[in-house]
Amino acid sequence: MQRPRISVVGLGKSYGPVTALVDVNLAVGPGTILGILGHNGAGKTTLVDILATRTLPTSGTATVCGFDVVEAGHLVRKCIGMSGQFVAVDETLSGRANLILIARLLGAGARRAAARADELIEMFDLVQAAKRKAATYSGGMKRRLDLAASLLGKPDVLFLDEPTTGLDPISRSELWGFVEQLAANGTSVVLTTQYLDEADRLARDIIVLAGGHIVARGTPAELKARVGTRSAKVTFADPFTTRRAADALMFAGMAPLADEPLCAITVPVATGREISALVRALDTWSVIPLDLTVTEPTLDDVYIALHRAAKSAV
Numbered sequence: 001m002q003r004p005r006i007s008v009v010g011l012g013k014s015y016g017p018v019t020a021l022v023d024v025n026l027a028v029g030p031g032t033i034l035g036i037l038g039h040n041g042a043g044k045t046t047l048v049d050i051l052a053t054r055t056l057p058t059s060g061t062a063t064v065c066g067f068d069v070v071e072a073g074h075l076v077r078k079c080i081g082m083s084g085q086f087v088a089v090d091e092t093l094s095g096r097a098n099l100i101l102i103a104r105l106l107g108a109g110a111r112r113a114a115a116r117a118d119e120l121i122e123m124f125d126l127v128q129a130a131k132r133k134a135a136t137y138s139g140g141m142k143r144r145l146d147l148a149a150s151l152l153g154k155p156d157v158l159f160l161d162e163p164t165t166g167l168d169p170i171s172r173s174e175l176w177g178f179v180e181q182l183a184a185n186g187t188s189v190v191l192t193t194q195y196l197d198e199a200d201r202l203a204r205d206i207i208v209l210a211g212g213h214i215v216a217r218g219t220p221a222e223l224k225a226r227v228g229t230r231s232a233k234v235t236f237a238d239p240f241t242t243r244r245a246a247d248a249l250m251f252a253g254m255a256p257l258a259d260e261p262l263c264a265i266t267v268p269v270a271t272g273r274e275i276s277a278l279v280r281a282l283d284t285w286s287v288i289p290l291d292l293t294v295t296e297p298t299l300d301d302v303y304i305a306l307h308r309a310a311k312s313a314v
């Protein structure tokens with residue numbers, strides 16, 4: 001692995017008697033999108049706040065862009081950008097004026113600030129609206145402008161906090177495209193999200209936090225493999241047929257989960273051979289299904305399984 005942009009060793013944080021993070025270890029390489037998942041209170045904000053130098057750790061070490069977050073916070077702040085669900089643009093100014101203002105605040109001269117603003121306006125597809133007040137922008141446009149603003153300092157590491165909350169599906173998909181493009185150009189992205197489809201689509205590495213601990217980590221595919229296999233959902237015309245189908249499948253050695261009121265049965269099916277066996281078993285008992293769909297486990301399944309495991313461990 002190339003030298004990590006973010007390196008975290010044994011990181012811990014307590015707020016008085018409240019333990020928010022415990023022994024967190026991480027490495028995030030250039031161009032990697034790290035997804036941080038976890039319930040409310042799991043420690044996500046605390047971890048991001050330490051990495052963005054907004055709060056100090058109580059144990060362990062963390063470096064961002066090679067700089068220690070405690071010893072060299074001012075250098076860390078120069079190499080990071082932040083964008084999130086609460087858009088930080090001035091609605092009374094145009095999109096372009098917002099970007100120029102922030103670029104100037106970051107120390108760019110007037111000409112350089114205008115050039116950088118125009119570059120980002122082009123990149124985020126805001127050319128038509130560049131001179132309009134940001135107050136007139138749609139939610140998706142404001143989020144794009146906020147993301148553009150977070151890139152003015154050309155950060156190597158970008159923190160994204162729930163970047164698509166409240167956006168319609170098309171705006172979400174557009175924003176995801178921009179984030180993917182940034183990562184492809186080498187920016188490391190730390191993404192906190194409650195939307196598991198967002199983490200699934202964007203993140204190559206995911207950590208799941210619970211009670212301040214990392215309880216799982218891996219690629220989306222690795223995490224899904226942990227909760228098991230594909231399953232077939234078969235629906236029937238009525239509860240009686242559903243019950244008979246469940247009997248047929250049990251007789252064939254399968255493990256059906258029947259929902260009689262909904263006239264549906266779910267059966268784990270790891271292979272194509274098992275799908276054939278399922279259909280054969282129903283046919284042998286002359287049970288005719290209405291429909292059969294095979295679904296892959298989702299990150300939602302992973303998340304629910306981990307949450308159940310964490311609860312039963314308490």
Ligand SMILES: Nc1ncnc2c1ncn2[C@@H]1O[C@H](COP(=O)(O)OP(=O)(O)OP(=O)(O)O)[C@@H](O)[C@H]1O
Pocket residue numbers: 015018019020038039040041042043044045046047
């Ligand atoms: N300033 C603070 N003072 C005291 N306790 C805090 C403080 N900030 C966070 N905590 C506690 O630390 C724990 C982790 O909180 P944190 O905000 O990091 O979780 P989170 O995963 O980001 O949650 P959310 O999704 O709700 O934002 C929680 O128990 C929280 O109550």
